Amino acid sequence: MEERNEQVVEEVKEAQVEEAVTPENSEETVEEKSEAALLQxxxxxxxxKLTETEGRTLRLQADFENYKRRVQMDKQAAEKxxxxxxxxxxxxxxxxxERAMQVEATDEQTKSLLQGMEMVHRQLLEALTKxxxxxxxxxxxxxxxxxxxxxxxxxxxxxxxxxVVEEFQKGYKLKDRVIRPSMVKVNQ
Numbered sequence: 001m002e003e004r005n006e007q008v009v010e011e012v013k014e015a016q017v018e019e020a021v022t023p024e025n026s027e028e029t030v031e032e033k034s035e036a037a038l039l040q041x042x043x044x045x046x047x048x049k050l051t052e053t054e055g056r057t058l059r060l061q062a063d064f065e066n067y068k069r070r071v072q073m074d075k076q077a078a079e080k081x082x083x084x085x086x087x088x089x090x091x092x093x094x095x096x097x098e099r100a101m102q103v104e105a106t107d108e109q110t111k112s113l114l115q116g117m118e119m120v121h122r123q124l125l126e127a128l129t130k131x132x133x134x135x136x137x138x139x140x141x142x143x144x145x146x147x148x149x150x151x152x153x154x155x156x157x158x159x160x161x162x163x164v165v166e167e168f169q170k171g172y173k174l175k176d177r178v179i180r181p182s183m184v185k186v187n188q
Contacts, residue, residue: 083131084174090128091172091180097121098170136171138164138182147171147178152185159187 101118105111136147143150143162151168159165164184171182 080175081177083133084177084179087128087131087133087172087174087179090124094121094124094128095169097124132175133179134173136173136178136182138167138171138184140164143184143186147173147181148184148186149181150186151183153188154185156187161187163187 097117098121101114101121103110103114105114138148140159141164142160143164148164148171152166154165156165163186164182165187166185167182168185169180169183172179
């Protein structure tokens with residue numbers, strides 16, 4: 001399109017040169033000169049519009065490519081973290097399982113029940129692990145505000161400064177995203 005405009009400009013310039021050389025042009029009127037100037041203005045105006053339109057088109061193409069890239073990234077993130085709401089809903093039940101398994105078994109029936117609960121708990125953890133869920137390690141580790149939530153502080157010479165002393169509630173991650181931080185006691 002730009003080549004076509006350049007060709008039109010060249011033709012107009014050539015026509016002006018030819019008109020200046022011929023003897024008939026010696027009687028050229030002021031009107032014809034102003035008509036040529038008008039045509040040149042129109043050509044210049046059209047070239048400016050073409051340049052503007054080409055710039056807009058390039059920006060729209062870039063915007064569309066960015067949009068496609070964002071949609072693809074959102075789709076990948078949705079696929080990667082699709083189990084997040086399910087995992088969040090299962091965690092309280094998992095906590096209750098762990099609390100129930102801490103009960104002291106006094107008779108054979110209770111021992112058998114606890115063994116069954118341990119099997120179900122283990123299977124549940126295996127299923128969650130397959131989906132990318134992992135337990136956040138806490139006790140003995142350095143406090144990390146991205147993975148741990150400090151609910152108490154204590155001074156204990158057995159632990160390093162800023163180390164997690166006790167875990168009150170387990171924390172979990174889904175792939176690289178923290179679903180629930182560990183609730184911990186931190187050494188000062």
